[in-house]
Amino acid sequence: MKLLCLVYMAVLSWLLLAGTPARLLEAGAASHEPLATVGHFLGFALLAYLALAPRWTVPRWAVVVCLVVLALGTEFLQGLIPDRIPGIIDCLSNLIGIAAGAAVYWLVSARNGTASRRTCPRA
Helix, strand or coil, X not given: CHHHHHHHHHHHHHHHHCCCHHHHCCCXXXXXXXXXXXXXXXXXXXXXXXXXCCCCCCCHHHHHHHHHHHHHHHHHHHCCCCCCCCCHHHHHHXXXXXXXXXXXXXXXXXXXXXXXXCCCCCC
């Protein structure tokens, strides 16, 4: 699960920092905006779930902080890439996606009785 999370994070970061994602999706500029907002939300919701599911050696709140830094950092870096413009709506979509993915994770883990596991057990 950790490998899946890391691969997905790399792919998501690449998509967020690609020159023109509309060209990658072969969509026109007019149809891109609603898709981008939904894409940011779903992308970060899935990433949050995948990042919280494995047992890391750090507390889960630290994982969430890292996700927030990634979400804000990729938007900041888009300002340095030609043909990309960082946006407040994208930032909000990223952050709301993280919150939704984390909420789903904690609901599922509470139902399964695994919510109290914060980190990997020490050997």
